Amino acid sequence: MILRKLRLQRGWSQEQVAELTDLSVRTIQRIERGGQPSLESAKALAAVFEVNLNTFYSTTGDEPMNSNPNNTQLSEQPSHSDTPAVTEAEKAAINYVKGIKEFYGHLAMYAIFMVAFLVTGKLASTQTLWLALGWGAGVVVHALVAFEVFGSFGTSWEKKQIEKKLGRKL
Numbered sequence: 017m018i019l020r021k022l023r024l025q026r027g028w029s030q031e032q033v034a035e036l037t038d039l040s041v042r043t044i045q046r047i048e049r050g051g052q053p054s055l056e057s058a059k060a061l062a063a064v065f066e067v068n069l070n071t072f073y074s075t076t077g078d079e080p081m082n083s084n085p086n087n088t089q090l091s092e093q094p095s096h097s098d099t100p101a102v103t104e105a106e107k108a109a110i111n112y113v114k115g116i117k118e119f120y121g122h123l124a125m126y127a128i129f130m131v132a133f134l135v136t137g138k139l140a141s142t143q144t145l146w147l148a149l150g151w152g153a154g155v156v157v158h159a160l161v162a163f164e165v166f167g168s169f170g171t172s173w174e175k176k177q178i179e180k181k182l183g184r185k186l
Contacts, residue, residue: 017102018072020048020110022065036064047072071100112164119162126155 023033030048034041037060047053053061058072065071102110130148133139139148160166179186 017048017050017107017110018100019044019061021102021106022067022071022100023048024110026065033061033064037061067100115162119158122158123155126151 019033023030028036030041030044033039034044037044037057039057039060043053043057047057047061053072058069061072062069129151130139133144133148138144175186
């Protein structure tokens with residue numbers, strides 16, 4: 017999540033970060049989804065974003081996936097700025113915008129296919145009509161979830177249920 021925050025703060029795409037760090041776009045995507053970067057990947061990212069190497073490892077004390085051949089501690093790495101963090105509010109906002117972005121992609125795909133069906137005359141088919149209606153209902157449900165019209169079974173729901181079961185705050 018921290019990589020996505022740093023990337024968005026600078027207005028860079030995943031492709032730009034990959035080019036600047038000499039990593040693959042797939043690696044950038046994996047790290048943004050919560051995967052632990054290798055030591056080499058973390059060093060490249062830390063250099064590009066001018067942050068401490070520890071920035072790319074969770075605060076639970078996770079160590080890099082690759083062994084450290086020089087046997088140096090991560091905390092000894094030079095720091096260009098304070099180690100940034102992602103607050104819960106920022107995580108929620110980033111996930112909210114990600115959900116909306118995914119919805120717009122879904123809506124665009126639906127619109128493209130419906131125009132193609134209309135142009136080719138396939139929309140007149142009963143089978144295609146049912147497909148369009150079913151897919152359209154899926155788009156509507158996706159919109160309701162993306163724009164948080166009704167609560168989904170996310171983290172906040174899970175926390176509320178646990179607190180309800182315990183009869184106290186978690």
